[in-house]
Amino acid sequence: MxxxxxxxxxxxxxxxxxxxxxxxxxxxxxxxxxxxxxxxxxxxxxxxxxxxxxxxxxxxxxxxxxxxxxxxxxxxxxxxxxxxxxxxxxxxxxxxxxxxxxxxxxxxxVVRDGDELRATLTSVEPHTEDITPDDLAEALAALDWPAAGLAPAPAPRIAYAGARHLVLAAATRERLADLSYDFARLETLMHRLALTTVQLVWRESGTVFHVRNPFPVGGVVEDPATGAAAAAFGAYAREAGLVPHDAVLTLHQGADMGRPGTLTVELRPGDPRIRVTGTGTRIG
CATH class of the missing domain: 3.10.310.10 (Diaminopimelate Epimerase; Chain A, domain 1)
Incomplete structure (x- = not known):
């Protein structure tokens, strides 16, 4: 109904x-x-x-x-x-x-790929910006992450490709898997910084990443697969020099929630926009 x-x-x-x-x-x-x-x-x-x-x-x-x-x-x-x-x-x-x-x-x-439909969206023009040391400290406190939980590089930044996301790189896969945060405290910070999600990222290889996205401002503890953040992450990875300007990245998200999904992020030389591809299906 x-x-x-x-x-x-x-x-x-x-x-x-x-x-x-x-x-x-x-x-x-x-x-x-x-x-x-x-x-x-x-x-x-x-x-x-x-x-x-x-x-x-x-x-x-x-x-x-x-x-x-x-x-x-x-x-x-x-x-x-x-x-x-x-x-x-x-x-x-x-x-x-x-x-x-x-x-x-x-x-x-949208194209048909065998029995599946696959959609590729092209983002609006992205950008990234710094986060202040005080705001970063508050984000880590709300997440209950020690400073050592962050990877030495790349630096935390706010990335935008249609919505704003704070990108934090986890030092280990275990740090990424252990997500238990102060919902109200993180929500307050996110409202102040006009963030849609916080994107937590661990790098498995040159082009493969695992991500999680707390989403308290939406009334949801965690988003299972976040295409807007994937697009923002593509811009972040390019600006940080993590990947070439013509890279294809694979983002794995949702496995820690029991809802695994795969997001493909494409960067093209000469085009600042980010392309995000995924399949989908009807529920019920």
């Missing part, structure tokens, strides 16, 4: 072909009858980290796309973008889409 009488709410997972993996999202393909309060109510009732609401199809692959967590609207959400694109492709067939989001225009291409 739909959580709202005027909205058909679909449920998809993104960044996994398994309904039990990846990151679930609600998708409303026609939200034209919903106001902001109704969209927030749908997202809250579903309880997923974000839900996607589409309006104003233009007949040429263009739609307006908004995202709501259970607590608030967010400017951009990668996994809900992938979920929405795959839902449209199931209805209308694969192809090219353009989503007008609060963060800007986000092109998405």
């Amino acid at each position: 739909s959580p709202h009488p005027r909205a058909e709410v679909l449920r998809y997972t993104a960044f996994s072909a398994d309904p039990g993996g990846g990151n679930p999202a609600g998708v409303v393909l026609d939200a034209s009858g919903l106001d902001d309060a109704a969209m927030l109510a749908v997202a809250a009732e579903l309880g997923y980290s974000e839900s996607a609401f589409l309006t104003a199809p233009d007949g040429r692959g263009g739609h307006t796309l908004r995202y709501f967590s259970p607590k608030a609207e967010v400017p951009f959400c990668g996994h809900a973008t992938v979920a929405a694109a795959i839902a449209l492709a199931e209805r209308d067939g694969p192809g090219d889409l353009v989503f007008s989001t609060p963060a800007g225009q986000v092109p998405v291409t």
Whole structure:
């Protein structure tokens, strides 16, 4: 039964072909009858980290796309973008889409790969910025991480590719696996810094990373697969010199939650934007 009488709410997972993996999202393909309060109510009732609401199809692959967590609207959400694109492709067939989001225009291409649909989003132009020593100390205190829990490099930074994320590199996989944090304290800091998630990263190899994303500002302890943060991380990794300008990165996320997913991040020379690719499937 739909959580709202005027909205058909679909449920998809993104960044996994398994309904039990990846990151679930609600998708409303026609939200034209919903106001902001109704969209927030749908997202809250579903309880997923974000839900996607589409309006104003233009007949040429263009739609307006908004995202709501259970607590608030967010400017951009990668996994809900992938979920929405795959839902449209199931209805209308694969192809090219353009989503007008609060963060800007986000092109998405959906292709069929065997039995799976695979979506690639292209981020808005990204950037990174410093975090002050005091704010970093507060983030580590809220996470209950000692300073030794951070890798010596790269340096913590705030990265943006549609939404803001604080990126912290963990010294070990064990440090990344041991996530138990002060929800209210981290939420307060994130509101002050206008962060969407904190992205915790451990590097397995030159192009393979494991990530986790606390998301208290969305009313969720942890996000299982975070496409917006993956795009931001691509910009962070490039600016920090971790990877070449033409790299393809693999991010593993959700395994520590029992919802494993895989995000592919592509950097292209001469194009500052980041491409994030993942599969997805309908739930139920």
